[in-house]
Amino acid sequence: MDRGRYGCVREDAADDDAVITAMRARELGRKSVVVGDRVALVGDTTAAPGALARIVRIAERTSVLRRTADDDDTTPEGRLERVVVANADQLVIVSALADPPPRTGFIDRCLVAAYDADIEPLLCLTKADLAGPAQVLDYYAELDLPYVLVAPDSDLTDLRERLADRISVLVGHSGVGKSTLVNRLVPDAERAVGRVSAIGKGRHTSTSAVALRLPRVQRKGDPGWIVDTPGIRSFGLAHVSAESLLHGFPDLIEGTLQDQPNCGHTAADIGCTLDAWVAAGKADPRRLASYRRLLASRAGEGDPREQPADEQAGA
Ligand SMILES: Nc1nc2c(ncn2[C@@H]2O[C@H](COP(=O)(O)OP(=O)(O)OP(=O)(O)O)[C@@H](O)[C@H]2O)c(=O)[nH]1
Numbered sequence: 001m002d003r004g005r006y007g008c009v010r011e012d013a014a015d016d017d018a019v020i021t022a023m024r025a026r027e028l029g030r031k032s033v034v035v036g037d038r039v040a041l042v043g044d045t046t047a048a049p050g051a052l053a054r055i056v057r058i059a060e061r062t063s064v065l066r067r068t069a070d071d072d073d074t075t076p077e078g079r080l081e082r083v084v085v086a087n088a089d090q091l092v093i094v095s096a097l098a099d100p101p102p103r104t105g106f107i108d109r110c111l112v113a114a115y116d117a118d119i120e121p122l123l124c125l126t127k128a129d130l131a132g133p134a135q136v137l138d139y140y141a142e143l144d145l146p147y148v149l150v151a152p153d154s155d156l157t158d159l160r161e162r163l164a165d166r167i168s169v170l171v172g173h174s175g176v177g178k179s180t181l182v183n184r185l186v187p188d189a190e191r192a193v194g195r196v197s198a199i200g201k202g203r204h205t206s207t208s209a210v211a212l213r214l215p216r217v218q219r220k221g222d223p224g225w226i227v228d229t230p231g232i233r234s235f236g237l238a239h240v241s242a243e244s245l246l247h248g249f250p251d252l253i254e255g256t257l258q259d260q261p262n263c264g265h266t267a268a269d270i271g272c273t274l275d276a277w278v279a280a281g282k283a284d285p286r287r288l289a290s291y292r293r294l295l296a297s298r299a300g301e302g303d304p305r306e307q308p309a310d311e312q313a314g315a
Pocket residue numbers: 126127128129130150151152172173174175176177178179180181192193194195196203204205206207229230231232
């Protein structure tokens with residue numbers, strides 16, 4: 001989208017991705033159009049220079065990935081909820097193994113958002129040429145979390161297969177290599193690639209989300225769609241209920257089944273069965289700590305300065 005103009009492509013014309021420029025029709029009312037939406041167009045749909053179509057209808061969304069703009073509960077903008085992308089089937093959580101370093105607190109937030117929106121997560125660990133994945137993978141050992149490793153010269157066949165037949169959205173901090181990866185997957189994409197800047201400094205190479213059709217490579221059938229998004233500093237979850245937060249921690253859920261009714265599962269909840277669960281070695285204490293940090297940040301108790309260095313900028 002650019003200044004009220006939306007780029008649309010025909011879903012039925014797999015080999016013709018001429019971009020039809022369209023604007024919202026008045027009858028849409030206040031409904032917003034987001035990346036991934038399936039829309040009905042009227043007017044000049046020729047994709048000729050200067051042609052302008054109108055979006056008259058938005059199809060019901062099969063999924064809605066949301067995030068709260070920031071975890072800043074103190075301002076109205078901080079609590080503003082945004083739709084990141086509509087109709088995504090898969091959330092590709094892109095994390096560099098170094099430069100910038102991986103932040104499991106951020107990945108955990110993305111997992112919560114994915115499970116909450118009923119979108120399958122895929123962990124994509126980039127810059128595998130700079131560091132190994134052992135630490136990150138160890139942290140997620142108890143989850144059936146699919147992952148792929150990406151290095152500059154790595155083979156992308158496995159990733160392409162995981163992207164086929166579906167709409168996948170890439171999310172991650174700025175500089176982790178989302179656009180670099182999109183350019184490898186879609187050679188015509190020409191997504192701008194930037195240098196890594198300090199997280200939180202507000203330098204983002206990609207400034208808007210774009211959906212791209214993946215090219216047919218050997219494989220028959222629909223290669224799928226990929227949505228590149230601008231880097232985000234945090235994945236705000238103020239829109240997710242405390243109850244739903246637990247869905248991002250499937251390794252902890254069983255530990256709550258015998259819990260006292262209405263337990264809040266925080267460190268202050270005396271007798272929370274999660275403590276015994278972790279003490280018995282049934283789950284990783286770091287996972288419980290991460291879950292409780294999320295609970296605390298939702299309750300507005302989170303003081304970023306009190307969190308371990310690993311979590312400061314990203315989680
Ligand atoms: N060593 C190494 N560098 C990489 C790799 N992938 C990307 N980079 C570099 O990382 C930097 C940032 O890459 P981008 O693709 O712009 O990152 P991005 O995630 O799209 O960043 P935003 O658009 O700001 O969100 C560039 O200098 C890339 O060349 C990789 O696998 N290994």
